[in-house]
Amino acid sequence: MAAAYRATRADAKQRTDAHESDRRARIGGPIFALPLLVACAGKIDRFTVDRVVPAGNAVADTGKACALGAALVHPIDALSKGRSELALAVAEGTGALCAEQEAWEADLTALRARTYDGESDEARAAAITDATLSAERHHAIAAARFDRAFGAIEDEWGTVGDGCPKIAERDEFVYFFGLVCGTLALLHDRASGGVHDVPLDRLGAVARGAGCVDDARWWSGPAALRAGAWATVPGLGPTGTDPWAELETAAAAGDPTGVRVARAIQILIAANAGRNDVLEPALAAHAASREAVPSDPEWALLDEYAYRIALQESDRVWSAATGHRTERFGAWPGSADAPPEPLGPDPFATEAPVAIPTSPEVIP
Amino acid sequence: MTLLLRLSLVLAALLLPPALAHAETRVICAYDPGGRSGDYFAMLSKYATQASTWGVTVEIRPYTDEETAAKDYEAGHCDGVVATGVRLQRFNRFSSTMEAIGGLPDYAIMKDMVTKTVTSPTAATLLTQDGNATVGFIPVGAVYLFVRDRTVDSVPELAGKRVAAMDYDRASRFMVDRVGAIMVPSDLGSIGPKFNNGDVDACYVSAPAFRPFELHRGIGTKGGVIHAPIAQATLQVMIREARFPAGFAEKSRAELLGRFDAALAFVKQAEAEIPAAAWIDVPAATLVEWDALFQSVRIQLRDQGAYDGRLLKVMRQVRCGKNPSRAECAENKE
Numbered sequence: 001m002a003a004a005y006r007a008t009r010a011d012a013k014q015r016t017d018a019h020e021s022d023r024r025a026r027i028g029g030p031i032f033a034l035p036l037l038v039a040c041a042g043k044i045d046r047f048t049v050d051r052v053v054p055a056g057n058a059v060a061d062t063g064k065a066c067a068l069g070a071a072l073v074h075p076i077d078a079l080s081k082g083r084s085e086l087a088l089a090v091a092e093g094t095g096a097l098c099a100e101q102e103a104w105e106a107d108l109t110a111l112r113a114r115t116y117d118g119e120s121d122e123a124r125a126a127a128i129t130d131a132t133l134s135a136e137r138h139h140a141i142a143a144a145r146f147d148r149a150f151g152a153i154e155d156e157w158g159t160v161g162d163g164c165p166k167i168a169e170r171d172e173f174v175y176f177f178g179l180v181c182g183t184l185a186l187l188h189d190r191a192s193g194g195v196h197d198v199p200l201d202r203l204g205a206v207a208r209g210a211g212c213v214d215d216a217r218w219w220s221g222p223a224a225l226r227a228g229a230w231a232t233v234p235g236l237g238p239t240g241t242d243p244w245a246e247l248e249t250a251a252a253a254g255d256p257t258g259v260r261v262a263r264a265i266q267i268l269i270a271a272n273a274g275r276n277d278v279l280e281p282a283l284a285a286h287a288a289s290r291e292a293v294p295s296d297p298e299w300a301l302l303d304e305y306a307y308r309i310a311l312q313e314s315d316r317v318w319s320a321a322t323g324h325r326t327e328r329f330g331a332w333p334g335s336a337d338a339p340p341e342p343l344g345p346d347p348f349a350t351e352a353p354v355a356i357p358t359s360p361e362v363i364p
Numbered sequence: 365m366t367l368l369l370r371l372s373l374v375l376a377a378l379l380l381p382p383a384l385a386h387a388e389t390r391v392i393c394a395y396d397p398g399g400r401s402g403d404y405f406a407m408l409s410k411y412a413t414q415a416s417t418w419g420v421t422v423e424i425r426p427y428t429d430e431e432t433a434a435k436d437y438e439a440g441h442c443d444g445v446v447a448t449g450v451r452l453q454r455f456n457r458f459s460s461t462m463e464a465i466g467g468l469p470d471y472a473i474m475k476d477m478v479t480k481t482v483t484s485p486t487a488a489t490l491l492t493q494d495g496n497a498t499v500g501f502i503p504v505g506a507v508y509l510f511v512r513d514r515t516v517d518s519v520p521e522l523a524g525k526r527v528a529a530m531d532y533d534r535a536s537r538f539m540v541d542r543v544g545a546i547m548v549p550s551d552l553g554s555i556g557p558k559f560n561n562g563d564v565d566a567c568y569v570s571a572p573a574f575r576p577f578e579l580h581r582g583i584g585t586k587g588g589v590i591h592a593p594i595a596q597a598t599l600q601v602m603i604r605e606a607r608f609p610a611g612f613a614e615k616s617r618a619e620l621l622g623r624f625d626a627a628l629a630f631v632k633q634a635e636a637e638i639p640a641a642a643w644i645d646v647p648a649a650t651l652v653e654w655d656a657l658f659q660s661v662r663i664q665l666r667d668q669g670a671y672d673g674r675l676l677k678v679m680r681q682v683r684c685g686k687n688p689s690r691a692e693c694a695e696n697k698e
Binding site: 114121122128129132186190193194197200201204231232233235236272273274320 | 387397398399400401402403406409410413414416417418419421423425426427428551552553554555556557572575576577578630633637
């Protein structure tokens with residue numbers, strides 16, 4: 001008892017010392033740090049864009065990226081007087097991946113629950129409803145984070161879609177990333193039941209904003225964003241343009257780069273529109289490309305995220321059809337049931353028939 | 365002993381409660397401009413969860429093209445379809461009449477009308493035509509006239525103006541002719557660009573189209589939205605009745621009626637997103653003018669077979685029940 005009390009006191013002393021240290025820091029800190037803090041926002045942006053983004057993008061681990069992004073938002077916000085918009089865009093956008101993953105899992109749970117046997121209809125309905133509500137909550141969190149990432153690029157460069165801002169070449173990636181986040185914010189918000197009321201004209205703005213960044217440099221991702229918006233909102237694209245053909249062109253151009261962002265956007269938009277006729281070949285093309293072209297090592301994280309998006313859409317199709325996730329990425333459920341084709345002529349056809357005993361009793 | 369065991373197994377299999385047997389799946393092809401991310405698709409997914417306790421598993425399949433959904437239903441690729449009333453007119457004229465021009469001037473009247481229709485045993489027989497049963501109405505908003513010049517706010521001023529109208533909507537074509545305007549055939553893909561680029565002077569859509577079609581570009585500083593509903597757009601859920609268990613239609617109608625207010629909330633939110641300055645309030649005298657025009661158009665379309673007179677008659681009763689001072693209540697034309 002006494003030992004416990006001493007330990008508690010020791011902890012309290014440590015806390016008191018720490019508090020005193022904090023107090024001194026609070027008093028003295030601003031005096032010394034003010035000049036540093038005033039210049040800090042730009043430095044944080046530069047450190048994030050020039051150092052963290054390349055380092056993070058080289059590691060194909062979306063879990064690590066989301067944990068880092070989610071953890072860094074508040075420190076970034078607190079470290080400087082001005083807002084480090086570029087750093088915040090990256091942190092919020094990657095932080096959204098955690099909630100997105102949880103939303104995806106709940107979506108799959110709901111789909112699988114529809115196929116459960118051995119449950120009463122009411123129990124099944126309750127399981128589906130519970131998973132759906134869980135998914136909606138996670139979609140709402142993902143939407144908010146993606147939307148803050150989009151908001152950060154608007155704070156930095158002005159309203160997206162109202163002309164093209166002057167973007168330094170080294171920052172162009174953040175602008176493109178913000179546009180992707182803006183699109184994902186809308187999709188997640190809709191899936192949440194519109195909790196954050198992300199405006200529906202977002203897609204039009206993103207489509208125009210995508211014209212401000214270089215298609216070839218960003219693996220045809222901007223072209224896919226544009227065509228995806230055109231495919232989703234009737235009349236948004238130029239007259240006479242087939243947005244689905246444009247999407248396929250962008251995806252096919254992006255595949256050989258080893259950063260299959262355009263293919264993932266095509267898959268996302270096709271699944272959203274219920275276009276299985278587009279989705280099935282797109283998933284097959286994505287799988288074939290992964291076999292043929294390794295990820296660009298500098299952008300391995302983005303290629304991994306593109307794969308995760310495609311795999312989720314594939315899992316949705318498989319879960320609805322079979323009750324489980326994708327067996328083989330690129331295959332459509334049921335396609336493996338087709339009987340195998342014989343390889344050339346029957347090699348056993350010329351063999352003389354062999355007498356097979358009809359009953360175990362005749363074997364000596 | 366073996367025989368007894370076998371018999372027990374057979375009996376056990378026969379006596380298994382039906383709920384344990386996996387229900388067959390029925391696919392409903394649902395139009396939502398937002399696809400799988402659309403508000404209506406989300407609502408229908410929840411409806412499907414509930415409907416899957418009624419003897420079949422209901423799967424909602426998203427479509428962003430309405431005509432494709434209707435055609436897939438027609439071709440037997442889907443057991444049910446969700447599309448606007450005007451699009452489903454070819455399957456059931458009674459239920460599509462719910463969208464009659466000027467028939468439901470506000471949402472309270474609309475809810476009364478839908479409630480009366482889906483709870484009436486007589487209407488239940490009319491909601492099924494040639495095996496196609498309408499099993500629910502979802503409000504998607506009052507249809508308003510969007511104009512590029514806000515001084516065009518009365519019937520005579522529409523004469524000679526170019527109006528974008530859906531080419532498959534017979535009632536709209538007729539209406540445009542009646543006011544002396546010039547119809548510019550359009551579809552959902554072209555209505556926004558035509559209005560925003562000035563190819564037409566006016567178009568009519570419900571508020572949920574305002575943001576995605578960016579109609580503020582066409583309205584600019586001189587245009588606006590005439591604050592008088594032309595009609596009430598609905599998404600209607602239709603099934604091939606023989607593919608569903610007995611009693612499904614009644615349960616479905618009750619279920620979707622229970623979701624009416626939630627659907628209306630999406631619409632009201634979309635209406636609230638139209639800037640207050642864009643709304644053009646119509647003087648009471650002009651509204652009477654519009655009402656008279658709407659009534660004569662409804663009667664003519666009824667006589668031509670586009671509208672079902674039985675539904676129009678009840679609509680008039682509901683309107684006059686709410687507001688007996690309306691001019692139409694003194695006479696009995698519908």
